[in-house]
Amino acid sequence: MRPEDLRFQVLRHLEQKPDMTQRELAAALGISLGRVNYCIQALIERGLVKAANFRNSRNKRAYLYKLTPRGLSEKAALALRFLRRKEQERQVLLQEIEALRAEIGQANHEHEKHEQGE
Amino acid sequence: MRPEDLRFQVLRHLEQKPDMTQRELAAALGISLGRVNYCIQALIERGLVKAANFRNSRNKRAYLYKLTPRGLSEKAALALRFLRRKEQERQVLLQEIEALRAEIGQANHEHEKHEQGE
DNA sequence: TTACGTGTGTTCATCAGTTGAACGCACATA
DNA sequence: TATGTGCGTTCAACTGATGAACACACGTAA
Numbered sequence: 001m002r003p004e005d006l007r008f009q010v011l012r013h014l015e016q017k018p019d020m021t022q023r024e025l026a027a028a029l030g031i032s033l034g035r036v037n038y039c040i041q042a043l044i045e046r047g048l049v050k051a052a053n054f055r056n057s058r059n060k061r062a063y064l065y066k067l068t069p070r071g072l073s074e075k076a077a078l079a080l081r082f083l084r085r086k087e088q089e090r091q092v093l094l095q096e097i098e099a100l101r102a103e104i105g106q107a108n109h110e111h112e113k114h115e116q117g118e
Numbered sequence: 119m120r121p122e123d124l125r126f127q128v129l130r131h132l133e134q135k136p137d138m139t140q141r142e143l144a145a146a147l148g149i150s151l152g153r154v155n156y157c158i159q160a161l162i163e164r165g166l167v168k169a170a171n172f173r174n175s176r177n178k179r180a181y182l183y184k185l186t187p188r189g190l191s192e193k194a195a196l197a198l199r200f201l202r203r204k205e206q207e208r209q210v211l212l213q214e215i216e217a218l219r220a221e222i223g224q225a226n227h228e229h230e231k232h233e234q235g236e
Numbered sequence: 237t238t239a240c241g242t243g244t245g246t247t248c249a250t251c252a253g254t255t256g257a258a259c260g261c262a263c264a265t266a
Numbered sequence: 267t268a269t270g271t272g273c274g275t276t277c278a279a280c281t282g283a284t285g286a287a288c289a290c291a292c293g294t295a296a
Contacts, residue, residue, distance in 0.1 A: 034285070100197060
């Protein structure tokens, strides 16, 4: 997972559920705790996320990770780029698949017809 | 790139062009020379590829990498698995894309209509 | 109050994977 | 012979990810 994609996914999750712990994020994204921590620190450093105290004002731990206005717009921009890239990846994949089918000599395009149509 | 995918791509290239050098393979696959060497050694070890002397019988270098019968069948099996996985990846990608579109709120399905149809 | 358990963010030694510069070798050529 | 070229091979060094261990701030119960 690219750093850019990771930032996007973290922003995405935190917007919908700001009280996620770093461990929960790590599990949800399938990466390590250390990497999540590193990513969140970067987001805070950039001013895209603000760590608000949770439960008790003097508690330095157990944060609420709230997206700042800049964080929201950054997340929207990342979403669009992410989407565009995924669309392109899907197109590339189609070409690879067709090349493979031709190479294998299988005429099993019937598979596609059972997928969700386009 | 997964080790399995790398083995497949190497077999694929060598079948079509057994006189490729390791440097050419590295460039074609976008990976390092060392990794190609490691992969080819593994293929030879498994008996999927045989390194035949090229140009001159006493020359230990400049091999022809010929696929053995086992190499051919292994390559065919890998191709099928590779294809199946790519198809699945493409399906997953479609779901991600649609989820993103819903999240972004864009109704730009028109994009698809310009792609190669299914 | 005190002591303990729990869950948090943080740190960092360790590891697995990759790289490509450097090397030894076998030619072709002069 | 001497030199240049291109090959496969090696491996020290780099990169990025990991998760065990840690310090801390609570809640809870003795």
